[in-house]
Amino acid sequence: MSKAFRELLKKIGSGNHTGENLTREEAAAATKMMLLAEATPAQIGAFMIAHRIKRPTGEELAGMLDAYEELGPKLQPKKGSNSSVKVLGIPYDGRSRTAPINSITALILTAAGVPVIQHGGDRMPTKEGIPLIEIWQGLGVDWTKLSLTETQQIFESTGLGFIYLPNHFPLAAGLVPYRDQIGKRPPFATMELIWCPYNGDAHIISGFVHPPTENMFRGALETRGFPQYLTTIKGLEGSCDLPRDRTAIIGIIKQNTELERLHLSHNDYGFSNINPPLFPTTNELINQIESVLKGEPSEMMQSAIWNGGFYLWHCGICPTMEAGIAVTKEIITNKNAAQKLEEIRGAIAALQLAYKT
Structure with missing residues (x-):
């Protein structure tokens, strides 16, 4: 298969004058060959850096998503539930400058009855920032110990699920070392932001940094027939945390509609x-998050209310942004988000106890 992969590599790596974009089918084939290690390590590294220099197209991202959909894990809808699940797309290499708010946002949303899925892995090149998995571990929720079946049970009982790459998608985790070796984020890091590891009605909420990335997202979902509703957030460090030092720029793309x-x-x-x-x-970060959940005033509390207000409004729980802010304050003041955290901790503990006995 390395010979077949070589032809795809030649196509994207031939330079500005003779290089070509891959078709959706070719991008899917190349991604599968990398995930399954049918391409050689030299070919995989060369492909990642050549594709980064060329920049992926929406059609190529669509092909990558096709491969992830075929080979990757998916949580299933809860029986009898018609709720749209919010899939939060956040850079896997974490945060290094600003405090992450997303775990608090997830607790606020699930406390309000909105199911949420997050995904990611451990500390990852190139930023090596703090990832979501470490924040959840600090809060007493260890997703790294759960199988996909167990994660499904927690998702069904609490409304929150986490796809942890090393356990649930080891094929994708196997490509992570290349990020360190090439010293750059490959196009996979862009595709991951709109990956949807859920087999049901999903609303993808993705962070981004550069405007061209938003256009790639749209092109990818258009190519795939808009299977999901997409919201893009020009957020903090590419996450979907709304900033407070500048105007928050948000894009909303529904099926067959303009941005x-x-x-x-x-x-x-x-x-x-x-x-x-x-x-x-x-x-210190975990202590500050816990203080927010206790209702103690801080700048992080203000960011939690700012983000929670938007998301409750945007997800249809509240009719206006102002109402979303008010309800977020109530959820935090009444300790509903803290209770949701305890519920998730308890569900995992009960599951693990059941397996021991």
């Missing part, structure tokens, strides 16, 4: 322009 652009200014809702910085240690 709807939304701009939200923190000033209009009484928030300051301070993004909480990343704390020096993970323990």
Whole structure:
């Protein structure tokens, strides 16, 4: 198969004058050959760096998603549930400058009855920032010990699921070392932001940094027939955490509709322009997150309310942004988000106890 892969590599790696984009089918084939290690290590590294230099097209991202859909894991809808699941796409290489808010947002949403799926792995090149998995571990929720079947049970009982690459998609985790070896994020890092490891009605909410990335997202989903509803957030460090130091730029793309652009200014809702910085240690970050869940005032609390207000409004729980902010304050003040965290901890503990006995 390495000979077949070589032809695809030649196509994207021939330079500006003779190089060509891959078709959706070719991109899917190349991705499968890399995931299954049918391409050689030299070919995989060469493909990743050549594709990064060329820049992927929407059609190529669609092919990558096809391969992930065929070979990757999926959580299943809860029986009898018609709820649209929110899949939060966040860079796998984590955060290094600003405090992550997304775990709090997930607790706020699930406390309000909105099911959420996150996905990612351990510390990852090139940023090696703090990943979601470490934050959840610090909060007493260890997704790394759960099989896909167990994760499905937790998702069904609590509304929150986490696809952990090393356990649930080891083929994809096997490509992670190449990121360190080539010293750059490959196009897979872009595709992962709109990957949907769920076999049901999904609403993908993805972070992005550069405007061309948003166009790639749209092109990929258009090619695939818009199987999901997409929201893009020009968020903190490429995440879907809304910033407070600038206007939040949001794109909303529903099936067969034009991009709807939304701009939200923190000033209009009484928030300051301070993004909480990343704390020096993970323990300090976890302590601050826990203080927010206890209802203790802080800049992180303000960011949690800012994000929670938007997401509750955007997900249809509240009719306006103002109402979303008010309900978020109630969820935090009444300890509903903290109770949801305890519920998830308890569900995992009960599951693990059942397996021991």
